[in-house]
Amino acid sequence: MLSSIEICAGAGGQALGLSMAGFEHVALIEYEKDYCDTLKRNRPDWNVICADIREFNGWPYRFKIDLLAGGVPCPPFSVAGKQLGSDDERDLFPEMLRLVEEIAPKAVMIENVRGFLDPAFDDYRANIFAQLDKLGYNAQIKLLQASDYGVPQLRPRIVITGIRKDIKKRFSYPEPHPRDTKTVGQTLNDLMKANGWNGADEWSAKADKIAPTIVGGSKKHGGPDLGPVRARKAWLELGVDGLGVANEAPGEDFEGNPRLTPRMIARIQGFPDYWDFGKKKTVACRMIGNAFPPPVAQAVGEKIREALE
Secondary structure (H helix, E strand, C coil): CEEEEEECCCCCHHHHHHHHCCEEEEEEEECCHHHHHHHHHHCCCCCEEECCHHHCCCHHHCCCCCEEEECCCCCCCCCCCCCCHHHCCCCCHHHHHHHHHHHCCCEEEEEEEHHHHCHHHHHHHHHHHHHHHHCCEEEEEEEEEHHHHCCCECCEEEEEEEEECCCCCCCCCCCCCHHHCCCHHHHHHHHHCCCCCCCHHHHHHHCCCCECCCCCCCCCCCCCCCCCHHHHHHHHHCCCCCCCCCCCCCCCCCCCCCCCCHHHHHHHCCCCCCCCCCCCHHHHHHHHHCCCCHHHHHHHHHHHHHHHC
16 A cells, blocks of 8 residues: 545545545545544544644654645635735645655645646746756646546546656546446435435336536525526426525425435435435535545546556
8 A cells, every 4th residue: 555645635535435446544634524524423433633734743644655645725715705915814725735845755646726827827837846946846737537547527627736856657647438427316326216206217217317516505505405506407408496505305295306415415415325424404405515536536546546557
């Protein structure tokens, strides 16, 4: 097994995917208690450090770690926010670069939203790549679509990878295979049938596309739903009521458009059904929606492992 440290670990999407790709987590650093509790509940063997990343010291791990990974907060670059970039107090790219310098891992993996590629951040991106080069890494960036890797939703994310220059194997991003991705109906059919809904098969046949991007929102966001008006319209085309989130699957004689349960949303995000997000529906939906899909993390992680072995 190769070793890894992950910052901004969230509810474990990236960590789970990297684990499936063959990485053993030496430490997972996460600030929010709900997320930390979820990580510990699902993986008691993981070393979860519930602390501000700004307080994490990387020097004890220097030259001992194969991969440093992290999905640093996206609000500074998200089109849903003000796109303040480096002026946003939530921008943790500087902390990631600090840890790259301190830990000197063999490889680096950084995930963020598509907005990071906006022209407004050209100078910011150039500065990050210049710093990675100075620290001794050959870095690349690519926009990956989750639906190309088995995740049934539109979820574009950028992934920056850096391989230390003393490592001679070349890294390449995973090849897309969109034809292997199931529709929403295929993905959720058995969960929709959980309470004997007679209309489940008919619904599944009509929900014959992939989903719009799952939205996590922030603490300021209200109760759980499936996103803004445009997203809810897209969900409605799939026969889903996006105005709220259900506690359970539709009953036997249910009529109309069903709402998704947190478990259904988690499956669309690529989580296994056994991953426990707790009993608080709003918190669970926020954790699920803000996660990096495990299958995408696994696909990238496997290519990083190939470059390191």
